[in-house]
Amino acid sequence: GENVEQHPSTLSVQEGDSAVIKCTYSDSASNYFPWYKQELGKGPQLIIDIRSNVGEKKDQRIAVTLNKTAKHFSLHITETQPEDSAVYFCAARDSNYQLIWGAGTKLIIKP
Amino acid sequence: EAQVTQNPRYLITVTGKKLTVTCSQNMNHEYMSWYRQDPGLGLRQIYYSMNVEVTDKGDVPEGYKVSRKEKRNFPLILESPSPNQTSLYFCASTTPSSNEKLFFGSGTQLSVL
Secondary structure, three states: OOOOEEOEEEEEEOOOOOOOOEEEOOOOOOOOOEEEEEEOOOOOOEEEEEEEEOEEEEOOOOOEEEEEOOEEEEEEEEOOOOOOOOHHHHHOOOOOOOEEEEOOOOEEOEE | OOOOOEEEEEEOOOOOEEEEEEEEEEOOOOHHHHEEEEEEOOOEEEEEEEEEOOHHHHHOOOOOOOOOOOEEEOOOOEEEOOHOOOOEEEEEEEEEEHOOOEEEEEEEEEOOO
């Protein structure tokens, strides 16, 4: 079955710098890869997603890239701001159309 | 307001005492799911339901039960809770027209003593 690994588990960056979180997946048939942001005390919220027919997708300061050959995808956040501090989860859809989640990355934005 | 509502937010119980965590959504979503979140393990799916009266096991279903008698409700039942079920639980829902976006509840922190 599908397995998703996410790195790093914690990432600390200076405000204004960029942050990159990486995920790898095992099932080459996976074709949908969302990223969710979880703020303290809340449920995860979708921030961006990408499908396997696209290599990159951007939405303002966030972008996701997908390398199907290497089976990895990454979240890029530019010009980080204090409100970007949260836990970020990547996921991949398996053959049963269910999401398999990474372990999460705690992003800390230092003032 | 469109939302997924879970109750209770916090629950402390003792081993073996049956409990139910409720989940309700007001968006007429067909799909609903339960996850548990544990440090270092991310979100793991317990059960999911594609529609009324249809439920399927996720990755960690042992010790849990669910039912989907109505479209809006998807309760999670722990018949005999054990300490290893201490966790943060999330309910989520979606529908094909939402382009696969999952809508999550605010979570239920369960402690089993």
